[in-house]
Amino acid sequence: xxxxxxxxxxxxxxxxxxxxxxxxxxxxxxxxxxxxxxxxxxxxxxxxxxxxxxxxxxxxxxxxxxxxxxxxxxxxxxxxxxxxxxxxxxxxxxxxxxxxxxxxxxxxxxxxxxxxxxxxxxxxxxxxxxxxxxxxxxxxxxxxxxxxxxxxxxxxxxxxxxxxxxxxxxxxxxxxxxxxxxxxxxxx
Amino acid sequence: xxxxxxxxxxxxxxxxxxxxxxxxxxxxxxxxxxxxxxxxxxxxxxxxxxxxxxxxxxxxxxxxxxxxxxxxxxxxxxxxxxxxxxxxxxxxxxxxxxxxxxxxxxxxxxxxxxxxxxxxxxxxxxxxxxxxxxxxxxxxxxxxxxxxxxxxxxxxxxxxxxxxxxxxxxxxxxxxxxxxxxxxxxxxxxxxxxxxxxxxxxxxxxxxxxxxxxxxxxxxxxxxxxxxxxxxxxxxxxxxxxxxxxxxxxxxxxxxxxxxxxxxxxxxxxxxxxxxxxxxxxxxxxxxxxxxxxxxxxxxxxxxxxxxxxxxxxxxxxxxxxxxxxxxxxxxxxxxxxxxxxxxxxxxxxxxxxxxxxxxxxxxxxxxxxxxxxxxxxxxxxxxxxxxxxxxxxxxxxxxxxxxxxxxxxxxxxxxxxxxxxxxxx
Amino acid sequence: xxxxxxxxxxxxxxxxxxxxxxxxxxxxxxxxxxxxxxxxxxxxxxxxxxxxxxxxxxxxxxxxxxxxxxxxxxxxxxxxxxxxxxxxxxxxxxxxxxxxxxxxxxxxxxxxxxxxxxxxxxxxxxxxxxxxxxxxxxxxxxxxxxxxxxxxxxxxxxxxxxxxxxxxxxxxxxxxxxxxxxxxxxxxxxxxxxxxxxxxxxxxxxxxxxxxxxxxxxxxxxxxxxxxxxxxxxxxxxxxxxxxxxxxxxxxxxxxxxxxxxxxxxxxxxxxxxxxxxxxxxxxxxxxxxxxxxxxxxxxxxxxxxx
Ligand code: NA
Ligand code: NA
Numbered sequence: 001x002x003x004x005x006x007x008x009x010x011x012x013x014x015x016x017x018x019x020x021x022x023x024x025x026x027x028x029x030x031x032x033x034x035x036x037x038x039x040x041x042x043x044x045x046x047x048x049x050x051x052x053x054x055x056x057x058x059x060x061x062x063x064x065x066x067x068x069x070x071x072x073x074x075x076x077x078x079x080x081x082x083x084x085x086x087x088x089x090x091x092x093x094x095x096x097x098x099x100x101x102x103x104x105x106x107x108x109x110x111x112x113x114x115x116x117x118x119x120x121x122x123x124x125x126x127x128x129x130x131x132x133x134x135x136x137x138x139x140x141x142x143x144x145x146x147x148x149x150x151x152x153x154x155x156x157x158x159x160x161x162x163x164x165x166x167x168x169x170x171x172x173x174x175x176x177x178x179x180x181x182x183x184x185x186x187x188x
Numbered sequence: 189x190x191x192x193x194x195x196x197x198x199x200x201x202x203x204x205x206x207x208x209x210x211x212x213x214x215x216x217x218x219x220x221x222x223x224x225x226x227x228x229x230x231x232x233x234x235x236x237x238x239x240x241x242x243x244x245x246x247x248x249x250x251x252x253x254x255x256x257x258x259x260x261x262x263x264x265x266x267x268x269x270x271x272x273x274x275x276x277x278x279x280x281x282x283x284x285x286x287x288x289x290x291x292x293x294x295x296x297x298x299x300x301x302x303x304x305x306x307x308x309x310x311x312x313x314x315x316x317x318x319x320x321x322x323x324x325x326x327x328x329x330x331x332x333x334x335x336x337x338x339x340x341x342x343x344x345x346x347x348x349x350x351x352x353x354x355x356x357x358x359x360x361x362x363x364x365x366x367x368x369x370x371x372x373x374x375x376x377x378x379x380x381x382x383x384x385x386x387x388x389x390x391x392x393x394x395x396x397x398x399x400x401x402x403x404x405x406x407x408x409x410x411x412x413x414x415x416x417x418x419x420x421x422x423x424x425x426x427x428x429x430x431x432x433x434x435x436x437x438x439x440x441x442x443x444x445x446x447x448x449x450x451x452x453x454x455x456x457x458x459x460x461x462x463x464x465x466x467x468x469x470x471x472x473x474x475x476x477x478x479x480x481x482x483x484x485x486x487x488x489x490x491x492x493x494x495x496x497x498x499x500x501x502x503x504x505x506x507x508x509x510x511x512x513x514x515x516x517x518x519x520x521x522x523x524x525x526x527x528x529x530x531x532x533x534x535x536x537x538x539x540x541x542x543x544x545x546x547x548x549x550x551x552x553x554x555x556x557x558x559x560x561x562x563x564x565x566x567x568x569x570x571x572x573x574x575x576x577x578x579x580x581x582x583x584x585x586x587x588x589x590x591x592x593x594x595x596x597x598x599x600x601x602x603x604x605x606x607x608x609x610x611x612x613x614x
Numbered sequence: 615x616x617x618x619x620x621x622x623x624x625x626x627x628x629x630x631x632x633x634x635x636x637x638x639x640x641x642x643x644x645x646x647x648x649x650x651x652x653x654x655x656x657x658x659x660x661x662x663x664x665x666x667x668x669x670x671x672x673x674x675x676x677x678x679x680x681x682x683x684x685x686x687x688x689x690x691x692x693x694x695x696x697x698x699x700x701x702x703x704x705x706x707x708x709x710x711x712x713x714x715x716x717x718x719x720x721x722x723x724x725x726x727x728x729x730x731x732x733x734x735x736x737x738x739x740x741x742x743x744x745x746x747x748x749x750x751x752x753x754x755x756x757x758x759x760x761x762x763x764x765x766x767x768x769x770x771x772x773x774x775x776x777x778x779x780x781x782x783x784x785x786x787x788x789x790x791x792x793x794x795x796x797x798x799x800x801x802x803x804x805x806x807x808x809x810x811x812x813x814x815x816x817x818x819x820x821x822x823x824x825x826x827x828x829x830x831x832x833x834x835x836x837x838x839x840x841x842x843x844x845x846x847x848x849x850x851x852x853x854x855x856x857x858x859x860x861x862x863x864x865x866x867x868x869x870x871x872x873x874x875x876x877x878x879x880x881x882x883x884x885x886x887x888x889x890x891x892x893x894x895x896x897x898x899x900x901x902x903x904x905x906x907x908x909x910x911x912x913x914x915x916x917x918x919x920x921x
Pocket of ligand 2: 515516517518555556557558559560561562563564
């Protein structure tokens with residue numbers, strides 16, 4: 001998870017055989033299956049949010065010139081789709097290793113120690129995401145009574161995206177802490 | 189608590205935690221020690237991402253994905269090569285020229301980097317090492333906020349109170365922007381010759397140029413439509429990003445016919461996941477910014493600098509030094525919001541030309557997008573090219589040095605900055 | 615010692631940001647330093663929406679911003695945002711400082727906010743690049759950027775304009791390039807956001823009057839000792855009075871500044887204003903579908919009485 005090239009190097013090219021493969025236990029496989037299932041669902045969430053964002057923004061241009069009008073909620077709606085697209089995609093970024101880090105020092109370590117660090121950092125990341133999830137819940141509940149400026153919809157749904165990013169990321173990071181850097185080997 | 193946040197961030201970052209999460213952890217620890225409720229962090233995260241101009245990032249990423257899927261980049265590159273392929277570093281020049289044109293449409297470096305990164309990298313990497321390709325694109329993209337329009341300048345003018353005009357700042361960026369672009373091209377030629385990079389194109393022939401132009405015209409029209417639409421007042425810069433998406437999709441479905449409906453979910457997904465890297469950084473950096481602000485760090489800094497000197501020039505130089513440091517550690521949008529309201533009024537009090545000071549301030553933080561460890565452009569390029577951060581940084585050194593040289597020139601010869609806006613009456 | 619953190623979204627030189635300095639000074643002096651006030655103006659702690667979230671969750675003590683940021687939780691606030699409701703600020707404050715304000719305070723309290731006071735954001739005026747505004751017809755087809763607020767949108771639709779939803783961050787460029795023709799704001803906001811650089815015509819439509827309110831977190835407020843609460847209340851009352859006076863005195867200065875910097879100012883005649891008022895009369899009935907009609911009628915009655 002740590003950085004781009006660490007993820008790219010996940011299937012170790014011969015030399016890093018000292019890094020153990022992910023556990024084969026039933027519990028681990030079940031956990032991984034659960035995460036994979038949530039990924040499949042949120043994949044379509046991301047696709048829909050991105051498409052809706054692009055459509056809302058371009059529709060606004062069409063309406064302005066084609067129909068001398070405007071969607072009153074275009075600004076809020078497009079930002080809402082944007083927020084959802086980004087926060088739904090952050091956990092997927094964990095899986096694909098897009099969240100960049102500094103690997104200068106880590107690369108100097110022996111492979112075994114590097115793998116231990118990888119799991120410790122994933123574990124700490126899990127803690128962070130528990131806090132994000134918890135805070136996201138509080139923020140969503142606090143905001144729930146407020147409506148969006150021009151739509152009869154609770155503006156708490158902006159924070160709902162943060163709650164989901166926390167919950168989904170924590171599962172991904174816990175999986176990495178458990179399974180190590182080769183968790184998704186051969187599947188990305 | 190500021191030091192706790194910075195210390196924990198650095199420690200975790202060094203041990204390989206992704207920077208976004210390390211920032212989050214640092215802020216979390218500080219917030220806990222400051223006795224704040226944890227809800228601050230999600231509040232900051234959501235509001236930092238919930239920004240309309242930022243939307244240009246996934247949109248340009250998406251346009252890039254679609255263009256690649258539609259198989260049209262090869263046509264553009266073939267055309268560019270037919271024109272200046274026989275020049276040393278030809279494709280690098282194509283990138284820098286594209287970056288300059290793109291800068292006159294896009295207000296943000298990150299958006300430019302994502303657009304050029306996803307469209308030009310596949311071609312660049314045929315001729316140059318990935319790290320060099322990434323460095324050239326990052327540098328070309330950094331023209332985005334210097335050449336107008338510029339989101340950074342708008343934010344600066346907004347935060348500076350009523351002493352600086354957006355229009356004036358826009359004009360201030362033109363001369364330094366051209367200097368930057370010319371210098372980048374010089375560096376690209378020099379590196380290409382020294383490293384013996386292959387010439388990237390066939391020999392020049394009018395016939396070939398015309399043939400390639402005919403095949404590429406539909407793509408060359410895209411920046412023309414986007415630039416024309418924005419300059420002509422048909423849509424805004426962010427809307428232009430969405431128009432670029434629609435246009436790329438149309439080309440793919442109708443002209444090249446290589447884009448299939450089944451490709452769309454993948455394109456949308458990849459664009460979102462790549463953008464999520466920037467999104468996560470901005471979100472967690474905002475949480476750290478909260479700690480700094482609540483601890484009144486920016487205010488203390490400003491007071492401290494004022495206590496150091498009565499000389500305006502010394503104030504400018506001290507500010508510049510401080511901003512280089514700030515630019516290394518803090519995402520630039522956060523830095524404007526924290527620091528401009530403190531530093532701009534002081535500059536006015538010292539009798540410094542607000543326009544000149546404003547441009548220097550902004551330009552310094554723009555360069556900061558290419559200084560490690562927190563260099564947003566490196567994050568974007570590393571995400572696109574899969575090149576490790578430090579390699580990108582190393583390849584970028586000559587380009588970053590040139591940016592600092594131009595900054596120094598602007599400090600020593602203020603007319604480079606102020607002449608054009610003053611002539612135009614700002 | 616207590617530490618009260620107060621945030622806002624107005625620039626440093628805005629009268630309300632300076633009024634908060636008055637508040638800070640008085641609180642710290644009257645409490646002999648027992649209470650410390652930390653001010654975070656100019657969006658230092660995020661935009662107004664975020665500041666409101668921060669107050670709601672108790673992260674900070676209070677926020678000073680436009681009442682517009684509360685209309686989606688206390689829709690009754692829209693009743694004082696009706697078009698051409700007030701002719702003068704004295705009239706506006708007479709209404710707000712009376713029974714109407716008590717209703718709002720009660721609604722805010724249900725949501726966990728304490729209203730510490732009201733100040734002036736000001737009359738909103740239209741600027742545009744098409745023509746001087748002298749009649750209702752001049753609004754025909756005008757592409758104008760409005761705040762995302764249903765009363766605002768309905769008002770300009772009734773005038774025949776073409777309201778556009780657009781993020782404020784893109785507004786300057788949109789006006790410059792001609793994507794939009796017009797925007798509306800108080801004079802000082804027009805000047806501080808420098809829309810005068812990209813807009814030709816300035817008018818004094820004064821179609822809405824905007825209030826600023828200072829909203830505190832109720833839990834935090836009630837946790838203060840009686841003595842401290844009294845100090846805070848008195849200091850805020852003084853600061854808000856100072857702000858109202860200051861805003862009133864500065865309004866003409868801001869307008870003159872805009873004119874001096876090249877805007878063409880065309881005052882609206884009384885007949886034209888009456889025509890605009892007539893053309894937008896339907897907005898009241900529309901609002902009654904969403905907001906308790908009793909509150910709207912009370913506001914209209916009080917406004918009439920305060921003339
Ligand atoms: Na630009
Ligand atoms: Na940096």
